[in-house]
Amino acid sequence: MISNSPAILGPVTTTDVRDCSIARTLEVVGEKWSLLAVRELMLGSDRFEEIVRRTGAPRDILTTRLRKLEAHGLVEREPYQDRPVRHRYRLTALGWSLAPVLTMLRDWGDTHLVGPEGPPVTLRHTCGELLRPRIHCAACGEAVTSRDLEVVTDGTSDRG
Amino acid sequence: MISNSPAILGPVTTTDVRDCSIARTLEVVGEKWSLLAVRELMLGSDRFEEIVRRTGAPRDILTTRLRKLEAHGLVEREPYQDRPVRHRYRLTALGWSLAPVLTMLRDWGDTHLVGPEGPPVTLRHTCGELLRPRIHCAACGEAVTSRDLEVVTDGTSDRG
DNA sequence: CCTGTCAGTAGGAAAATCCAACTTAGTGAG
DNA sequence: CTCACTAAGTTGGATTTTCCTACTGACAGG
16 A cells, blocks of 8 residues: 555655545534524524524534634624624625535435424425425536546545 | 513523524534545545545544444445454445535535635536536426525424 | 613533554464 | 554543533613
8 A cells, every 4th residue: 555655655644634625614614503503694693692592502602603604704793783882694695605505404304304294494496396406517407416426636645 | 572482471492493404414414524424435435444544533533423324324334354343334325315415515615715726626527527516496497596595484483 | 770682701511522552353574 | 473564443531622601791671
């Protein structure tokens, strides 16, 4: 094996870790409560108290999550009064761009984690039907399954 | 406000927490390293050591994650030798059904978290183009944006 | 004056994660 | 035979996060 190099070839390269966009994304929104806060903002909550209530997140944790989302440009925090200064939260376009991620997480739960009573929340498409999301290829328009995909790495080093 | 009920209407229902499929899904795969383990399995790693190497997860944590994924039926663990007994891991169909979630997480990172060198990993669709995933409505076939969706809750209690 | 609201902070307990070392039953090299 | 190495963990303890409860400040309503 090349990667577990013996002493002659130098120190073992401890990072065979894949540099991948999934990992990068999870660095931003992968901590507990982050995606649920984003969900709440998408569903219309814009005040701290409401997000606390609807997610169940500890207040201090939610504070740090919202600050992190703000730092990454997914959320804007704007004062809506002073004395005392209060803020509301709003998703930016970048924040809204997470919608497909949440849609797929929701769909997975809808499909595999519900009882006979059905999904607690559903989304209705403008076509009138409840949304069953499918991934299509933007280039050819066809529906995509994992069998239609081939992994392409640039071959160098640890990326993959 | 109805939800913050005064004493007359009974004790404050501490759980205004939304029962939603996103939260349920995150209960299963939302902990650190879970989705990265699934990613590795999708990319072809099937041995414990390899998943450790490629994700960078602590071995003990990865063990508990794989056990949890197995308990939920996303992963199968099968012995491939005894003396000493060794196992390999494989995604079940249920595990593979997470592919759209990972696809969207990857796409978000590809779109927003890459430098000029581009994404570290890309997926090629059978049509020949690199995959740019879009969500379509299974019912009408149209591409979906968040503006085309209406939230439907059953109205009762805390679900939403 | 008393209570309640909102958006946090503070302090300390509890839980999760991380890390390095160890185990077990082998295989291959010298 | 001995040494080094492998795979799939397990163990103990340090570190880091998360959680929980209570508190703050500045106001509004009764």
